[in-house]
Amino acid sequence: MNREEAKAAIEALKDEINQYNYEYHVLDEPTVSDSYYDQQLHKLNQLEEDYPAFQTSDSPTQRVGGQPLDKFVKVDHRVPMLSLGNAFNEQDLRDFDRRVKERVGRPVRYVCELKIDGLAVSLRYENGQFTQGATRGDGKTGEDITQNLRTIKSIPLKIREEETIEVRGEAFMPQRSFLKLNEKREQTGEEPFANPRNAAAGSLRQLDPKIAASRNLDIYLYSVGEWEKATTSSHSEQLQYMKQLGFKTNRETHTFNSIEEVIQYTEDWTVKRSELDYEIDGIVIKVDSIDLQQELGFTAKSPRWAIAYKFPAEEAVT
Numbered sequence: 674m675n676r677e678e679a680k681a682a683i684e685a686l687k688d689e690i691n692q693y694n695y696e697y698h699v700l701d702e703p704t705v706s707d708s709y710y711d712q713q714l715h716k717l718n719q720l721e722e723d724y725p726a727f728q729t730s731d732s733p734t735q736r737v738g739g740q741p742l743d744k745f746v747k748v749d750h751r752v753p754m755l756s757l758g759n760a761f762n763e764q765d766l767r768d769f770d771r772r773v774k775e776r777v778g779r780p781v782r783y784v785c786e787l788k789i790d791g792l793a794v795s796l797r798y799e800n801g802q803f804t805q806g807a808t809r810g811d812g813k814t815g816e817d818i819t820q821n822l823r824t825i826k827s828i829p830l831k832i833r834e835e836e837t838i839e840v841r842g843e844a845f846m847p848q849r850s851f852l853k854l855n856e857k858r859e860q861t862g863e864e865p866f867a868n869p870r871n872a873a874a875g876s877l878r879q880l881d882p883k884i885a886a887s888r889n890l891d892i893y894l895y896s897v898g899e900w901e902k903a904t905t906s907s908h909s910e911q912l913q914y915m916k917q918l919g920f921k922t923n924r925e926t927h928t929f930n931s932i933e934e935v936i937q938y939t940e941d942w943t944v945k946r947s948e949l950d951y952e953i954d955g956i957v958i959k960v961d962s963i964d965l966q967q968e969l970g971f972t973a974k975s976p977r978w979a980i981a982y983k984f985p986a987e988e989a990v991t
């Protein structure tokens with residue numbers, strides 16, 4: 674095989690294996706066996722070793738980065754990451770709806786999304802390449818955890834448009850992985866994590882990316898930050914576009930035209946959440962229209978156009 678053929682073979686294998694990762698980790702619809710996946714990844718590893726000049730950062734072989742960091746670098750969010758006001762019962766939700774209608778003067782369409790109990794992160798893509806990932810921090814300044822986020826296989830290393838966009842989401846540890854991790858920690862005499870949220874946060878705050886890579890983390894993306902060509906007029910359209918770009922979005926998201934339906938959705942998920950393989954601590958409700966979001970604006974602390982309904986604390990199992 675000559676250099677040109679090797680370059681073409683590497684490009685083809687990168688796209689093929691990135692697609693397999695997308696099918697398995699984003700769609701949960703694998704089309705090849707694990708052994709065939711491993712065989713193709715081995716082929717790519719060999720070719721990149723023989724032709725290192727053709728190895729690029731968006732190669733699936735480059736997910737587990739180099740050396741452990743000695744500290745995390747601070748990152749300023751170009752668009753601050755939100756914090757939401759809380760609702761704890763039906764009346765709080767009706768009050769939220771009343772405040773929105775008083776300002777907007779008519780009923781609005783809401784988007785309801787599961788509130789994932791993980792670690793809020795921001796992912797930055799420049800010309801379609803994953804360039805930086807950061808924790809929420811205080812909303813304005815977070816920590817650069819790019820190396821650790823690269824190990825999450827549901828995070829694309831490059832997206833389907835060569836554009837510059839920041840997306841926000843929640844990294845989390847699936848319940849199955851949490852139970853397995855704590856079993857192992859108890860066997861090795863380590864302190865078990867109290868809950869999957871702490872386990873995910875603890876994993877992403879490791880300076881050695883090999884540890885994060887071993888923790889089987891996952892992510893759902895749910896909003897955009899800086900976006901040079903923002904073209905959508907509603908949040909639900911933004912979610913649809915993020916999905917087209919190759920991001921993992923949550924399939925339980927729904928739009929409703931009344932607070933009654935929103936209340937029903939929160940009641941349904943208060944019961945159904947135990948069926949999920951990841952923890953949620955509530956429901957996020959947003960006004961769908963971007964124009965109306967801008968009209969409603971923010972209070973000193975949080976948006977007037979969104980609220981987080983928090984599930985009642987579960988009865989302690991005695």
Ligand SMILES: NC(=O)c1cnc(N)c2cc(Br)sc12
Nearest residue numbers: 755756786787788789895957
């Ligand atoms: N879908 C969403 O908007 C969403 C899901 N899960 C979360 N933990 C959060 C937190 C904020 Br702030 S928004 C949001």
